[in-house]
Amino acid sequence: MRHNRHAIFAAIAAGALALSGLAATSAHAAPAKPASLYAPSALVLTVAQGEDPLTATVKRAVTLTCAPGAEGTHPAPEAACAELELVGGQFTALARTSPDRMCTRQWDPVVITAHGVWHGQRVAFSTTYGNACELAGSMHESAVYSF
Numbered sequence: 001m002r003h004n005r006h007a008i009f010a011a012i013a014a015g016a017l018a019l020s021g022l023a024a025t026s027a028h029a030a031p032a033k034p035a036s037l038y039a040p041s042a043l044v045l046t047v048a049q050g051e052d053p054l055t056a057t058v059k060r061a062v063t064l065t066c067a068p069g070a071e072g073t074h075p076a077p078e079a080a081c082a083e084l085e086l087v088g089g090q091f092t093a094l095a096r097t098s099p100d101r102m103c104t105r106q107w108d109p110v111v112i113t114a115h116g117v118w119h120g121q122r123v124a125f126s127t128t129y130g131n132a133c134e135l136a137g138s139m140h141e142s143a144v145y146s147f
Contacts, residue, residue, distance in 0.1 A: 039120030041066035041081075041089075044113075045074070045145065047135070051109040053126035062147045067119070079143035089118035091125040094142050101137030103130075110135045112145055 042065045050056025063072035066081035074080050087093035091114050110132050114125040129135040139145045 039067060040117050041084075041119055042072075043116035043118065043123060045147070046113045047145065047147075048111045048113070049109075050111060051128055053111045053113050053128075056109075056111045060147055064144075075147050076143050080146075083143050084118070089121075089123065091123075091144075092127070094144055095127065095138045096141065101133070101140065103133035103137060106131050108132070112139075114144075 042063070044061060044063055046058050046061040048056035048058045062074040064070075064074040064077055064080055065072045066077075066084060070077040070081040083094070108131040109128050111126055111128045112135065114123055116123055129138060135145075
């Protein structure tokens, strides 16, 4: 009975090794297929406390994928992707000042960033606002940074 257990264990181990080798071989044999026919559009968007995007403390961050479909952790990916399409992925075009918005002159900087890929092109965007009120006034109608 003792020999049978060792023989069974050896057979199971040999079978598992053979199957894993077969799976690894077949995975390398198939040519890689592109994931999509569309140029990728996938971004990480952040809102951070501080002046410098490299040292600011991130308060909120979301992912946004627009191609081939709108998805991610962004609360409104369809609206954000549509807005970015409208401005051709130019984040600077999203900043609109609101003449009706009154903010204090308090210096408590907030920085927003976007990093990733838009229609296959690398994106590295950041801009700093004097405080959260200025940011809210600049992005008051923007779906992209509404998270």
